Amino acid sequence: MMTLLVLRARLRTLYQKYELYIDPFFKFITAFIVLQLINTTIGYDNRLKQLPIVLALSLLSAFTPSAVLVLLAAFVSIGHIYFVSKILSVIIILIIMIMYLLFVRFTPRLGYVVVAIPILYLLKMPYLVPIVLGLFTTPISIVPTSCGVIIYYLFKIMKEAASMQVDVSIDDTLQLYTYVINSLVNNKQMIMSIIIFSLIIIVTYVIRRKKFDYAREIAIASGALTCILAFLISDLRLDVSEQIGAMILGTLISAIIAVVMQFFYMTLDYTGVEHVQFEDEDYYYYVKAVPKINVTTPQINVKRFNTQKNATLHEGLTGKINIEVISDDDDDDYLEYEDYGTKNKNDSK
Numbered sequence: 558m559m560t561l562l563v564l565r566a567r568l569r570t571l572y573q574k575y576e577l578y579i580d581p582f583f584k585f586i587t588a589f590i591v592l593q594l595i596n597t598t599i600g601y602d603n604r605l606k607q608l609p610i611v612l613a614l615s616l617l618s619a620f621t622p623s624a625v626l627v628l629l630a631a632f633v634s635i636g637h638i639y640f641v642s643k644i645l646s647v648i649i650i651l652i653i654m655i656m657y658l659l660f661v662r663f664t665p666r667l668g669y670v671v672v673a674i675p676i677l678y679l680l681k682m683p684y685l686v687p688i689v690l691g692l693f694t695t696p697i698s699i700v701p702t703s704c705g706v707i708i709y710y711l712f713k714i715m716k717e718a719a720s721m722q723v724d725v726s727i728d729d730t731l732q733l734y735t736y737v738i739n740s741l742v743n744n745k746q747m748i749m750s751i752i753i754f755s756l757i758i759i760v761t762y763v764i765r766r767k768k769f770d771y772a773r774e775i776a777i778a779s780g781a782l783t784c785i786l787a788f789l790i791s792d793l794r795l796d797v798s799e800q801i802g803a804m805i806l807g808t809l810i811s812a813i814i815a816v817v818m819q820f821f822y823m824t825l826d827y828t829g830v831e832h833v834q835f836e837d838e839d840y841y842y843y844v845k846a847v848p849k850i851n852v853t854t855p856q857i858n859v860k861r862f863n864t865q866k867n868a869t870l871h872e873g874l875t876g877k878i879n880i881e882v883i884s885d886d887d888d889d890d891y892l893e894y895e896d897y898g899t900k901n902k903n904d905s906k
Contacts, residue, residue, distance in 0.1 A: 569821070582619070584619045584620075585615050585618065585619035588618035589612070595637070596633075598712065599638065600637060601719070602639075605633055623668030624668040634653075638719065642733075645718055645719060645737070652711060652741075660704050664697055671701050671708065674708075675705060681806075688761055688781060688811055688812065688815045689815055691760065692765055696755075699754075702755070706750050710741065711741060746797070753788060757780045764776040764780075781808050784804075785804070788808075789801060824849065825847045825850065826848045826849070830846070830847050830848075831846045833845075
């Protein structure tokens with residue numbers, strides 16, 4: 558356990574030292590992955606798939622807020638859809654614009670949630686998002702989570718609609734518009750996913766806010782259990798039982814990742830809990846104080862005395878080396894080692 562705590566302290570120190578460079582780097586990598594997945598999934602326009610364009614947009618996302626990445630991803634997606642069908646591009650512009658305005662209004666700092674859910678759906682682990690959001694945010698994160706789920710299913714519908722051959726007549730336009738809207742509104746799997754994700758966020762958030770010991774760890778377990786039970790009922794009801802195995806495995810992996818994130822975020826020492834009571838003129842307070850586990854990385858300084866560079870100990874010459882070890886304790890530990898080199902000829906007789 559101490560080894561993990563020391564590793565955690567070193568990584569946090571390293572991040573604080575190079576935060577100015579680490580954050581843009583990870584934002585660049587995230588944007589690059591998002592754009593590449595869009596180009597792979599609905600990459601109809603080869604011009605948008607060119608590497609210089611992807612790198613330029615990723616570099617722009619690295620130094621801008623997360624909402625900009627959502628906007629750029631939407632523009633690239635609309636460009637691909639426009640290359641296939643102008644009618645579909647108008648429909649997707651209206652839908653994405655409504656969700657984007659809703660997202661910016663309530664949760665502008667959770668832009669990565671909107672793009673993370675479609676990516677994690679491809680990795681069979683979208684369940685990580687609601688567990689982590691319930692652990693670290695508030696229930697308002699239901700808004701970007703719902704937007705992310707809608708976008709994932711929207712692009713699946715758009716990919717199917719793009720294969721339909723239609724003319725530009727009014728009847729064909731209305732028929733295509735009706736097909737997209739009905740497919741989106743009547744998608745029971747999408748609606749159930751939004752409801753279950755919202756339930757996971759609320760359950761994880763409520764338990765995380767409780768005052769008992771190990772509340773955060775229990776919240777992760779409760780969120781994972783809620784996910785498994787709710788999706789199990791939903792999949793059986795919608796007759797998609799082939800997804801149950803992947804769902805359970807993805808949920809368990811998501812819970813493990815959430816535990817690791819919680820460990821690096823904050824570790825509490827429940828063996829040192831203290832209950833404090835005090836009062837003022839208006840209230841009497843009962844306070845429960847749980848100490849955080851914080852360790853400092855050990856530092857070792859080695860000091861050498863009475864040594865000469867590139868010199869050997871001559872006959873009868875005594876060499877002496879003192880090594881001072883500075884530990885994290887208040888008292889310093891000293892280790893002294895004596896090296897007398899070669900023995901004197903007179904002593905050997």
